[in-house]
Amino acid sequence: KAGVTQTPRYLIKTRGQQVTLSCSPISGHRSVSWYQQTPGQGLQFLFEYFSETQRNKGNFPGRFSGRQFSNSRSEMNVSTLELGDSALYLCASSADTEGYGYTFGSGTRLTVV
Amino acid sequence: AQSVSQHNHHVILSEAASLELGCNYSYGGTVNLFWYVQYPGQHLQLLLKYFSGDPLVKGIKGFEAEFIKSKFSFNLRKPSVQWSDTAEYFCAAYAGNMLTFGGGTRLMVKP
Numbered sequence: 001k002a003g004v005t006q007t008p009r010y011l012i013k014t015r016g017q018q019v020t021l022s023c024s025p026i027s028g029h030r031s032v033s034w035y036q037q038t039p040g041q042g043l044q045f046l047f048e049y050f051s052e053t054q055r056n057k058g059n060f061p062g063r064f065s066g067r068q069f070s071n072s073r074s075e076m077n078v079s080t081l082e083l084g085d086s087a088l089y090l091c092a093s094s095a096d097t098e099g100y101g102y103t104f105g106s107g108t109r110l111t112v113v
Numbered sequence: 114a115q116s117v118s119q120h121n122h123h124v125i126l127s128e129a130a131s132l133e134l135g136c137n138y139s140y141g142g143t144v145n146l147f148w149y150v151q152y153p154g155q156h157l158q159l160l161l162k163y164f165s166g167d168p169l170v171k172g173i174k175g176f177e178a179e180f181i182k183s184k185f186s187f188n189l190r191k192p193s194v195q196w197s198d199t200a201e202y203f204c205a206a207y208a209g210n211m212l213t214f215g216g217g218t219r220l221m222v223k224p
Contacts, residue, residue: 033212043203043214056210090157092212100145100164102212104157 002026004093004105012111018079021108025072025093032074033102034066037088046089049074081112115140117206119215126194127223134189134218136204145207146187148178149214152200160202163187174198196224 005024013019025032034046045058049068066076072093078085088109092102120135138144148160161172168180178189187204199222204215 035214042216045211045213048210048212050210058211092157101147101159101162103159104149106156 004091004103006089006091006105006108008108009106010109010111012113013081015081015083015112017081018077019081019110020075020077021089021091021110023074023076023091023093023105025074025091026095026103029093029095029103030072031094031096032068032072033092033094034074034076035090035092036060037090037107038086043090046076078110083112086110086112115144115206115208115211115213117204117213117215119202119204119218121218122216123219123221125221125223128196129193130222132189132191132194132198132220134202134204134220136187136189136215137185138187138204138206138213139185140206140208142208146178146180147205147207147212148172148176148187148189149203149205150200151203151217157203160189194220194222196222198222 007022031050033048036044047057047066048055052068063079068074088107090104090107092104094102117138146163149157150160151157160176161170163170163180171177176191178187180187202218205212
């Protein structure tokens with residue numbers, strides 16, 4: 001079956017702009033999580049959605065937001081981009097509510113210039 | 114808040130050497146524990162996971178990990194590493210609808 005699909009793979013944006021990243025989970029998976037990966041901070045949790053509800057949110061400013069649609073696809077949005085937002089953004093999906101195993105996508109590499 | 118710490122940031126081994134990567138978590142309740150691997154240029158892949166039962170869990174590619182509740186540890190082991198094991202390894206704990214990662218350990222295996 002198809003894995004977790006993230007689009008686009010690469011993105012270059014200018015400071016102050018906003019960006020929307022997309023994640024299509026594995027078919028049947030209802031839980032979607034987002035992570036930011038940087039060399040300095042490692043993998044940091046952004047938020048988790050299950051059945052269109054945000055169940056948890058990491059310690060990121062309000063410029064970072066997300067949503068999940070009825071088909072479990074998810075988007076995350078970053079407004080007023082800053083240079084420090086340059087990172088690999090990873091999406092992961094899981095079939096259940098207990099974190100029994102996440103499958104990760106290849107990520108979207110965002111560069112803010 | 115839960116946290117996960119990995120003691121070694123960089124490890125260099127020769128082929129056939131044994132590997133043990135340390136991982137400690139801090140959380141008072143029940144946690145599910147994982148090890149993920151990220152090969153150069155590839156996405157995160159699940160190596161193994163622990164939810165309950167036998168504290169010694171076996172994963173893919175000859176890896177295993179031991180959950181020691183009294184030490185809040187979940188160390189990853191492999192008896193004999195190969196050059197192809199060169200990658201970054203992440204320990205993670207799931208609790209409270211959140212998967213928390215350790216800082217990662219970069220393993221380099223010299224041929």
